[in-house]
Structure formats: structure tokens, C-alpha cells
Amino acid sequence: MTFDQKPSVKFILIDIEGTTTDIAFVKDVLFPYASDNCKEFLNKLFDEPDVKEIVRDLCKLSEEDGNPIQKSTNKHEFINSIVDNVKNQIKADRKTKELKNLQGKIWKEAFESGAIKGHLYDDVPRNFEKWVNQGFELYIYSSGSVEAQKLLFKYSKYGNMLKYLSGHFDTNVGHKQETQSYKNITKELQAKAEEILFLSDIPNEVIAAEEAGMKVTILDRPNNPLILSQDNRKNFQVVQNFDEIKCN
Missing domain, CATH: 1.10.720.60 (Transcription Termination Factor Rho, Rna-binding Domain; Chain A, Domain 1)
Structure with a gap:
């Protein structure tokens, strides 16, 4: 199923574990x-x-x-x-x-x-490229440090993905299940909350982002140990990969 986001989206804020990258890799x-x-x-x-x-x-x-x-x-x-x-x-x-x-x-x-190569799902590189070409700014928000985030994307198995990313956030901006964190990010981006689409596999993170006014989508990747509830599936857009997301 494909879900269309409203054209007002200008920024895509993206989680790592369970979203761009297999939890097992971490x-x-x-x-x-x-x-x-x-x-x-x-x-x-x-x-x-x-x-x-x-x-x-x-x-x-x-x-x-x-x-x-x-x-x-x-x-x-x-x-x-x-x-x-x-x-x-x-x-x-x-x-x-x-x-x-x-x-x-x-x-x-x-x-x-070269002892480690960063894991990315195969739909991630092509959608990063597509979204940037469409004019969206991509940002990463993860509990891992900004330095660790950059390493994963710079030395990914698909090559250097940093060229697609406009910036990174970690828990210095706040914890991922707290609404204030997403307000802080909105302020740093000098954006309106509704201009930001947040992608994550964790319902509590998505709830916090939505409470801050962001648009949200839950990733339900295969083999993800987190089981989504019926309420999660009812209340939020749920997709299995980035190919199912349209941002314009």
C-alpha cells in the first residue's frame, strides 16, 4: 500500500535502527x-x-x-x-x-x-537519492552519537551516503520518546512542525513527534522484533519500506 504525504513536507527526519538499518546489525x-x-x-x-x-x-x-x-x-x-x-x-x-x-x-x-561496513536496507540509497532530487532535506535522528551516525552512512555497504544528508541529531537534542525533543529539532531547522515527516519503527517515538506537530510514518521492517499493536496500525500510517512512501 502506498501512502501520500501532503506537499507541505520539506524535511524528512529519519531514525536508524529498524528504519534505515537492520536492528541486528547494531x-x-x-x-x-x-x-x-x-x-x-x-x-x-x-x-x-x-x-x-x-x-x-x-x-x-x-x-x-x-x-x-x-x-x-x-x-x-x-x-x-x-x-x-x-x-x-x-x-x-x-x-x-x-x-x-x-x-x-x-x-x-x-x-x-574496512573491518565493518554499515548496513542499509536496499531501498534506502535509491530513496535518499530520489528524495534529495525532489528537493527534500534529509536529517538523521538517532540515539547513537552524531559521530557514529556519520560513520555508518559514510562507510555503508553502498558507499558514502553522507552526500544525501543535510544534518544529524542525537540525544543532545533530547531523548527520542519525549515531545520536547522534536520541538527542539523543529526550532533548529527553523521550520514549521508540519513541514517535517518523521520516519521510525518505534511507536512511542512516532507519538512524541506527532504530539510536536510533525507528520509521521511507522516502518514495519521484516524481522523487526517489535510487534505493532492494532492501535498502532489504526492510528498511524505503516509501511514496510521506503518505496511505499511518497513525499509530494
Whole structure:
């Protein structure tokens, strides 16, 4: 089924996990890679200024959590304690800024070396190109850091997709299930909310965006573990891929 969006749309705001990219890529490739390679990364780059800053932030967070990283004059023991903390955060599916910053550094090295290629559904590149040619501005909004977003699209299996993207938002603008976040994005784009179409697979994100005045569509990708309710299907436009969306 094809759904036509009203011509007033000028901006398309796009989620990543479950929307442009298979959730399994994030959970089964990116997260395990960061966990498995954290120790090697820290051993190699521990003394780099930006890595030292990330380590300081992780230590501060661990103290706030009441389970402090064990600092030691023995570099090997200190790194092991950091790695344990990182693995526990990943296992608990935490999305702390401190964890994301370290993951982003590890992934950057992996993408740039070719160890990882960003996954995109095959309908994504052709629709990005089509939408940009039609005059729409495309923006990404993901819980992953802007740096991590750019890596995924720059080093995708289809080549560099950044040329189609006008900008990126992460949780610095607000959490994805909060209406205020979408108001903040609207303000940053200097747009009217109804000029923005938001695409996501998460109903609570779509609800928040709609409450902010945006147009919304839910992606129901095959193999997505999230099951949409009958109310979701009744209250929102639901599509299986980008080919089903018309923006003019």
C-alpha cells in the first residue's frame, strides 16, 4: 500500500535502527565489536588525550553509579577494570553518553579500516537519492552519537551516503520518546512542525513527534522484533519500506 504525504513536507527526519538499518546489525555486529575490541583499543590508544578524557568520564559515571572503576597505578589492571565496566553497560543495554563516546571511537577505527561496513536496507540509497532530487532535506535522528551516525552512512555497504544528508541529531537534542525533543529539532531547522515527516519503527517515538506537530510514518521492517499493536496500525500510517512512501 502506498501512502501520500501532503506537499507541505520539506524535511524528512529519519531514525536508524529498524528504519534505515537492520536492528541486528547494531545488536549483533556493532555492540559486540565494541565489547570484544575495547581492551585492545585501550591498550593501543590509552594515552591519547581524547581517550583519556573518555576514561575520566567513564570513571566519574561509575562513581555516580555506586560501582566505581578500580583505578590503579598498574595500567593493565586499570584497563581491565574499565573494560569490565564497559561490558556491563553494554550487557545492560545502557545508552550513556560516556559509553557511546568510547564505542564511537572504537567503531571509527573499525569503519575506517574496512573491518565493518554499515548496513542499509536496499531501498534506502535509491530513496535518499530520489528524495534529495525532489528537493527534500534529509536529517538523521538517532540515539547513537552524531559521530557514529556519520560513520555508518559514510562507510555503508553502498558507499558514502553522507552526500544525501543535510544534518544529524542525537540525544543532545533530547531523548527520542519525549515531545520536547522534536520541538527542539523543529526550532533548529527553523521550520514549521508540519513541514517535517518523521520516519521510525518505534511507536512511542512516532507519538512524541506527532504530539510536536510533525507528520509521521511507522516502518514495519521484516524481522523487526517489535510487534505493532492494532492501535498502532489504526492510528498511524505503516509501511514496510521506503518505496511505499511518497513525499509530494
